[in-house]
Amino acid sequence: MPTYDYKCKACGQIFEHFHxxxxxxxxxxxxxxxxxxxxRMISNGSGIIFKGTGFYVTDYKKGGSGESSGSAASSSPASE
Structure with a gap:
């Protein structure tokens, strides 16, 4: 359930309400x-919240492509 921001016209206070x-x-x-x-105010939304012990490059490895991280450097044109 999201948290909404509200602003009172009478007292001018901004507060949050969870519903x-x-x-x-x-x-x-x-x-x-x-x-x-x-x-009710329009909010920017919330950011991404990462929970857990950590995220690594190997967590989302592409399977079956046969490419390694070093192949991009070798395919770049040589400077003269």
Whole structure:
């Protein structure tokens, strides 16, 4: 479930609220209590979160191509 950002028109405070995408946006300010004074803000989204012990080049190795990481250097044109 995502976290949404809201801004109250009455008090000007920005706050977050965690709820389902299927739920209606909240209308009342959680900080000052004003009814119907809240607008949901457009957010940039969240970044990628990497969890685990680490990610390595060998984790996503292409299979069956027969190319190694050194072949790109040998195929480059020689400088004169």
């Amino acid at each position: 389902s995408m299927k739920d209606d946006p909240i209308k009342d300010c959680l900080l000052c209590g004003k009814k119907g004074e809240v607008d």
